[in-house]
Amino acid sequence: MSTTDDETYWDAFGDDPYDDELELDPLDANSHAPEPNLPFIPAPQSSAASFYGVYTASKRASFPHGSANLETRVVNTMAFMQAQGLNLELFMEAVFWGDSDCTANYTISYERTVFMRSPTLLSVLSNWWCPPTKESSGGGAAMKEFLVLRVGELLVEELEEVARTELRPPADALSAANLTSINFRDVILTIITMLAYSRSHKSSRLTMVWSIFLKACGLPARAFDTLHALGITMSHKWTANTFKAIAESAKGDTRLDVQLRRLLGSHDNLNIPMRVFSQRSHNLNHFINASAATIWILPESAFLPPDISSKVKEARRVAAQASEAFPLEDLYLGEEDAAARMHAQGRHRILRFLLDSPAFAEYSHRDDPLFAPPPPTDLLPCGVDHVVTQHILETVEVDESSYDGTDQLMNKIWLEQMGWGSDEEKRRTGMERLLVWAGDQLTVDRIRGLARYRHDDPNSFARMDWVEPVFGWFHATMVFANSLHAQYLGTSAGIGLRKAFETLSRKGLMKQETKGVFWHHLDEALWHVGEANFLALWAEVGEVSAHAELASKSPQELITILDTIHKKHASRAAVTDLENAAAEEQDEVKRQMVMLSADLLPYFDLREAMKIGDVGRMEDLLPTMLFRFAGGGNHKYAVEILELIYKLRTEWPDELR
Template sequence: MDGDLEFLYIEEPPIEPDYTHNNLTNEADFPELPDADPPQIPQPFYSTNTRNLRSCVSDKTVQYARSSLMNSEELPRMLERWDSPPRRSGGQRPAGARKILLDFAFRCISDVVDTEMKVSAPMFLSPPDKLSETHLTDLDFGEFKNQLKESMPIFWHILRRAAYTAEQETRNKHKNPDMTVLHLISQMQYSRSNRRGRIAKLWSIYLKACGLSARAFDALHALGILMSHKWTAEALETLSDRAMDLVQQLIHLFPFAISHDNMNVPLRVFSQRLHNQSHFISGCAYTVWILPRHAALPANTSQMLQSFRAENCLQVFDFSEVLYGSLEAEDRMEAWDIDHVLHLLLDCPEFLDYPHRTDAQFHHPPPVDQLPGGPENIIQGFVLKTSTFEEASYDGTLNVIDDTFRQLLLNSPDEQKVTGTQRVIAWMGDQLTVERLRGLWKYRHEDHNAFDRLDYMIPVFGWFHLVMAFANSIHKQYLGDSSATGGLRQAFDLLNRKGLITQSTKGPFWHNLDEALHHISEAHFRACWLDVGKIKTVADLKSKSPSELRHLAGEIIRKYASREALNNMEEMDSHDRDGVFQQWTMFNMDVLPYLQLRKAIKAGDIGRIEDLLPTLLFRFAGSGSSKYTIEILELLQGLHREWPPVVRDYIKRFCWLMTRNGEFDGWLPYDLAQEENICDIKVNYRSQGPGATMEYMGKISPAIPALRKIQRHMEKQFGTNSRGARHGVPDKEKDVSMLTANYVASKLHTFVAGVELRTARSPDFLTEGADTLERLNTINDWFKRRTHARATGEDWSEEERQDILLQPLLA
């Protein structure tokens, strides 16, 4: 072997007939082979002569022949014949080179697969330091699939052929195995390296957010589909910590507001001991709302607010402006009432084919002062760590405030000084939350500096809880009994609505009551349409022009749902009145502001909300809801007296309503968003098992907004966002039609002189509320209790502050 290359030479066999000619395409085309033994092919031998090797490489004829063979159409056919050679007539098919070809093909495919797996590996990498909401939700499965097809075309084709036959390709129109192939490759990449778990991590956090059990995690982790349960639990803590880090930075870059609310959590144990008992915890959940950059207040707003308060806090707002209102606001509310009644008619099934539905007469009135939508006005909420403090007491509320600043790293002396002298923070919540905050603001009016006096704080009540109180007042006013046709109780009985007789603040009571009020009011107004049009069915109105329908809608408001109609009946002699007509005219008048408030909140029309403030004040004062009466008075005092224009505009535009999507009708009150966060903590993303302590819940609660976005992202990717996002609403038509027929038969909205109301008449809360506020010194009593001269000193020495803080909160 003296250094020369080895080369394998095969002596050519004698020339035989050409049985592989191109025109022979199947076994029947081959003639039978002779019975003689086939020629013997000499065994290969090795040679150390390199001359023939050089000639094979350099010889032009050999090069041309080799290139021709490698690129010829005959080569695949030759390989096919080697794999499955022809057989003799009646004989056994020769083995051929099938085993050798399979081994060769396996080695080639293995090399290709290994190469493509290495090429695509960076796509699946997910370093631990990149675990974030943005990194996880940036993965678009459709785009990722297309990139993967390009980077590993052969292996993708092999897996797709294994998952999908050629018949399925032509037969199936909807089924697509691409996601199956993608996740098979993901499992294989994760099997090669646990750093290639980008898809596995996303599925792990998504399924954890959906409540997958630890045992199921272990099973799916063994298959390479998910990360381990331990990794997922640690990932939640990482997301929580990074969310806290982010909000601690954002509050120095953007304006922000804060809300908190009580949260009751039952903790149950499996084995009872003296130190291990089932118990009920009243904790508190906080949310920091990062407002748009353009919401930022001027740098001197804090000093401006304090000086403006000091100048105007000793004078109460002009109640006569509220009592008598303005003609412009009344005209705007009447226009919206007419629009509501008109669209109730257009939404009837009988009117769906009305040919003039797009006529200008049916356009909505212009909004009074609508908040702008768009992505630049989206408000992002950050859930802080849930605490075990309760807000029912003043001490508990003070602990909540201190804990909020501690979590936001605003509790250092320097940051406290900045907060007290430079920041204005709207602190929002339900009525109890705001009452406690305002009480602290009042009782600490003589503390040594602006931070201890809570001068930076503006308590703002939530509109969601006010809407609930509004619905409860209508329930209280018109519940009646089962014999009172048109009343709420009789409607509940007819519609078989359960659980609506007794008011409740828990469960779905308000949701069910809200639906009932919409359906009952729609039935009343349909009955009004039939009476004003002197017709028997709503379909008979389709012959009317759009202008005629609008005129009739205005007649309905003026004749069947206005203070003017009530006053006209009050001026009649007692024997000329229709007590039934008067009762349900007042109901129509009272329910319209509730419906308008619901619409205005959803549309973000803060001007319509402000127009409704006098009505809300009179209703709460007349229904005995003293707490919300005070809330409306405090709001009017701020809007008309104690807040400078820049703060007034800031509160209305950025602290009443918020939007998560920037859509036109996507506005909701902050306290409703806070309730949704609490629902996520307690129900949707709750921690289960014996380790689900309050401390652990608090540790992972900042990760909830990330879990919510990851869940929505996955639902959008796989088209499952229609399942479980919201409950289906059954058709209301049968319910409304039955009530309408009952009201028409009872002539509730047909004036008949001399008809008396057989049951007790519902009280007129609006009139009683106006009388209460005007005659009983309610406003003066409220104003005396809330007016205190506030200290203005700024003593930041720690010794003095500690002496004050150690004193009892309340004398």
């Protein structure tokens, strides 16, 4: 090669061919490689491809006009190779790390590096895989064999890396933080987990979580064996042992929180049908009546003084020695303020039905101060510092519906699981502690009845002075909805909820049920019926044929319509006016609908107050619930409501209220 050719050869780089900054192939000879102590760092692919692409492009542009075309140059080069005893195969083998001399030669190394980093390499490989012409002979078969081999090696490396770093469970594999830290949205993750688990059972982080989840869902053991064979879950035996280990760990956490924090408890009955696939005399289907309890650890803000137990006992003693029973007039203490708050909540609920309708989606005055919701009455604090922690105790095969079962649960089983089972802990419980315990009406009635039965026992623990039973508001809400169902069901031919249920094709709502999803469906139906009723009132009172016409009215005009709806179509005063009307003016259908509207608003108010934690609104509704349960035949819950009102106003000290 002449001097001129050499200069043209290196012009594309604009630098000396032996410049130290030149990027070399790391597999080339050590004599021209970077220093041993300095690791070789290749340039980014995008900049390297651009750099080497410029070099190749400059070579193409360097062809002088009128010279031999590319085909002639290639033929001449191959003839020269033949003269040197080389063909294309030998030449390529030598250039691409053929022997140590070719690897060490700087000129060969440079051209090899240019080719391997050039974007042209991809087009060359593509032409090898599939030649541009059918007559050409490609290397597709060889490349397929090569790809299968190399992709398999790469997959093995990736699986080993993933199994070693991502899927291997940490030391605290069964902790709540680890079990809930995996994202299940990517299906590819499950496939990778199956492949990794097939190589090592230690690569089982996701497999463990699937096993625990499916076991909790009641997956049968035979299905576990199938999924375990596929690498999706651990074995059934491992899962059973894991549940035992998790339970033991949770028991320790429960006892620690019970000793350090304020708490309340709750329990209810549990029915478990045990089924077998192949019955034998020693292996039969049977039904278990069990009980399950939960301990609720209150936040630090729920402070109770250390002497709260003695204060409650003293308040009970003073209330028991009162010369008069609880006067009925005390039910109406502060009733005017409570009635005003309930009136405001009812008005806003009717307004919300209109503002949340599709016709008002683009209403420009939604933020008008006239539409502002009433302030909360007594809202519980929220945030990270006010989170209530939940601890589930072990389910036991004891029927809580009997006094004997309640005695075992309250005075032995739950206390032992909480770490209060020793004689010293029982003494502290009777003397110093106060445990508020919630449940349905049966649970509370059994606890209260057991305490009455043991009122002459020799010590505070045996008398169960340390237990303060209260009814669960969720159960009271269900009874509230059932009371509305019983009062307004009506008939298919007349008026009432039955006709609405049949029109809406709501099945399973004609007869009250205590099990299953009856209350969920009933609650949903009450909301739908109430919304339709009040939207119809908006159209009737507003004298429009479509709600979209109301969107053209000002906020003040809508408030005027709202006051008319609430006063004349959804209040007790409106019901009284209709009942006192002359006989010829009596409208039974309208009276029933006005009374239904007036009764639905407190139910909606209770549901929203429970959802947001406004305990003040819930307390305001206690007299309304008392009269509904007393008049509707729910005498047991009427007693519970009256008991709670009495405790709030007379028996409980201020700290417990």
